[in-house]
Amino acid sequence: MTYKISEGGFYGEYGGAYIPEMLWRNIEELRTRYMDIIQDESFQRRFYSLLKDFAGRPTPLYFASRLSAQYGARIYLKREDLCHTGAHKINNTIGQILLAQKLGKTRIIAETGAGQHGVATATVCALMGMPCTVYMGKTDVERQQPNVARMKLLGAEVIPVTSGNATLKDATNEALRHWIAHPLDTHYIIGSVVGPHPFPDMVARFQSVISAEIRQQLTEKEGNPYPDYVVACVGGGSNAAGAFYHFLDDEHVQLIGVEAAGKGLQSGHAAATLALGKPGVLHGCKTLVMQTADGQITEPYSVSAGLDYPGVGPLHAHLFATGRAKFMSATDEEALRAGLEVSRTEGIIPALETAHAFAILPKLNLSKDDVVVINLSGRGDKDLQAYNQLI
Amino acid sequence: MNRIDKLFQRREKNILSVFYTAGFPGLNDTVTIARHLEAAGADMIEIGIPFSDPIADGPVIQRSNNRAIANGMTLKLLLDQVKQIRQTVTMPLLLMGYLNPVLQYGVEKFFTDAAEAGADGLILPDLPPEEFELKYRKKAMQAGIHVVFLVTPSSADERIRLLDSLSGGFLYAVSLSGVTGTRTSFTTEQDEFLKRLQKLKLKNPVLAGFGISNSESFHAACRLANGAIVGSAFISLLENSHNLQAQIEGFIHNLRSLPVPEGK
Numbered sequence A: 001m002t003y004k005i006s007e008g009g010f011y012g013e014y015g016g017a018y019i020p021e022m023l024w025r026n027i028e029e030l031r032t033r034y035m036d037i038i039q040d041e042s043f044q045r046r047f048y049s050l051l052k053d054f055a056g057r058p059t060p061l062y063f064a065s066r067l068s069a070q071y072g073a074r075i076y077l078k079r080e081d082l083c084h085t086g087a088h089k090i091n092n093t094i095g096q097i098l099l100a101q102k103l104g105k106t107r108i109i110a111e112t113g114a115g116q117h118g119v120a121t122a123t124v125c126a127l128m129g130m131p132c133t134v135y136m137g138k139t140d141v142e143r144q145q146p147n148v149a150r151m152k153l154l155g156a157e158v159i160p161v162t163s164g165n166a167t168l169k170d171a172t173n174e175a176l177r178h179w180i181a182h183p184l185d186t187h188y189i190i191g192s193v194v195g196p197h198p199f200p201d202m203v204a205r206f207q208s209v210i211s212a213e214i215r216q217q218l219t220e221k222e223g224n225p226y227p228d229y230v231v232a233c234v235g236g237g238s239n240a241a242g243a244f245y246h247f248l249d250d251e252h253v254q255l256i257g258v259e260a261a262g263k264g265l266q267s268g269h270a271a272a273t274l275a276l277g278k279p280g281v282l283h284g285c286k287t288l289v290m291q292t293a294d295g296q297i298t299e300p301y302s303v304s305a306g307l308d309y310p311g312v313g314p315l316h317a318h319l320f321a322t323g324r325a326k327f328m329s330a331t332d333e334e335a336l337r338a339g340l341e342v343s344r345t346e347g348i349i350p351a352l353e354t355a356h357a358f359a360i361l362p363k364l365n366l367s368k369d370d371v372v373v374i375n376l377s378g379r380g381d382k383d384l385q386a387y388n389q390l391i
Numbered sequence B: 001m002n003r004i005d006k007l008f009q010r011r012e013k014n015i016l017s018v019f020y021t022a023g024f025p026g027l028n029d030t031v032t033i034a035r036h037l038e039a040a041g042a043d044m045i046e047i048g049i050p051f052s053d054p055i056a057d058g059p060v061i062q063r064s065n066n067r068a069i070a071n072g073m074t075l076k077l078l079l080d081q082v083k084q085i086r087q088t089v090t091m092p093l094l095l096m097g098y099l100n101p102v103l104q105y106g107v108e109k110f111f112t113d114a115a116e117a118g119a120d121g122l123i124l125p126d127l128p129p130e131e132f133e134l135k136y137r138k139k140a141m142q143a144g145i146h147v148v149f150l151v152t153p154s155s156a157d158e159r160i161r162l163l164d165s166l167s168g169g170f171l172y173a174v175s176l177s178g179v180t181g182t183r184t185s186f187t188t189e190q191d192e193f194l195k196r197l198q199k200l201k202l203k204n205p206v207l208a209g210f211g212i213s214n215s216e217s218f219h220a221a222c223r224l225a226n227g228a229i230v231g232s233a234f235i236s237l238l239e240n241s242h243n244l245q246a247q248i249e250g251f252i253h254n255l256r257s258l259p260v261p262e263g264k
């Protein structure tokens, strides 16, 4: 069984590039050039030096002693929240902006849900002196104000999107429409392992630094690189893809993705695409999609804006289909409580997205020798309003 | 013989094809509009299958899609409406839409059912040509339905030849960079692109679409292509309609009449 992308851009039956002809040249350019560019030695040097000196990598792998005692296992936290801008998203935006420069692009566009990817994109655009436009659903603009302010401070233009339900799906539509109209000078920095090939593979490669570091750090701390579990939340699936990547072929490592169950998996207000979706095409890729019987995409719901997406990366659809990874879900309430618990037992306020990953700990039936790595994908400063309801 | 082929056999110039969204403005207007368009002198119709996330469309077509879905429009219902249209309407009819609703219906079943209902062609802009060739081309041929591909100014010549070889009936020239409904006048970019297509000596007739909104842009396109497709401008008219028949008649008449030369 392979979990790597095929020549044609598929993971099993998922992936591909289902795009209108207007995007063909851009996607074809990326497809034919991305591997050569990112494997080039000078690119690698530039990428890793920015990850180190600008983003602050490697991020610590922290042994969470009080959580470990509570759950009777050896729990480690991969501290992506300590990355510059407060989430794993910057790993991808550094990679993509360097790639955009190699392609000779002069403008950057991006979509964002929680605003973390928007901030990470605005940040690298400021770093490189490139103009940046971020599409963000109007609903998300309202519920993620601090990140909107950060993007503006960094010099980005934030365009509130009012079409559809005015959330992440609609912001992605609008970014794609803009790209169709500006194919020559613009690169679209997509924020997760979604979209037409080669985006899912490219973003996974940029994020794979997370699992490369975990292997090395676990070897130092536990004497071998293999945890029993790797746990990550899944929206589009980029932090999970990064945390799983270098363990995909180590079948004894259990990979667990956690989706957002919103008000309950069967409540009609959830964003758990793998649990609820059917095969379909969204934003240029074949994957599992939340939709009606007639093929209309349905609006997902989660308290967490970063998990509020009706599709999922094709890699995860494949891991789900093959059983290589197990996918669970957590409700709004479970996630909020887990976030509060981690704040008080470890002194770390996780992003609401990340809090979903912590929420499944009680369901894992851990034993005391189990080594668990939780990918702490981001910090929770942006979510204080939601957490405030609990205190 | 396929009605699209018959049309181009009969006439090679000034073909006017009109695009509109199924189930808009009212659920059953799909049928009425087709009848009025034929009576008013359109040559061909393309009926859009509504989709929640039309990434290649501007605000006008987005709105019509949302409204059609809210009206209860489905692909199954559309096929029933096509049958009704075919009771009186004889001009070529194509269905155009994004892949996902068609995938849920079943691509092969859709080819058969659409042909049976009376459609002559399909346009599925996000169906990759390679996948069409591999998986579906035979089925389309068996069903006797044409699948029309899009070409754009950013398509390389080699790519255009591939799309032309797979395309049936005609080739849809998206003659500018952008989503639907964003431009109003014919630009040099469009002019150059259509000239480039002429030089490639393609097997299919070419219809120009996107940004054709009035008699000036229609005739400009017709000078370099076999005809043109009007979409957003027509849907805008339907958005504010009070008398469909009279308005559609007026719209087609205006589009066909030669524009007044500048300065007169």
Ligand SMILES: Cc1ncc(COP(=O)(O)O)c(C=O)c1O
Pocket (backbone or CB within 6 Å): A087, A088, A113, A114, A115, A116, A117, A191, A192, A193, A233, A234, A235, A236, A237, A238, A239, A240, A305, A306, A307, A351, A353, A354, A377, A378, A379
């Ligand atoms: C901290 C954090 N974690 C996770 C996600 C979800 O995205 P992905 O599944 O691509 O990691 C987001 C998205 O905004 C985020 O901000």
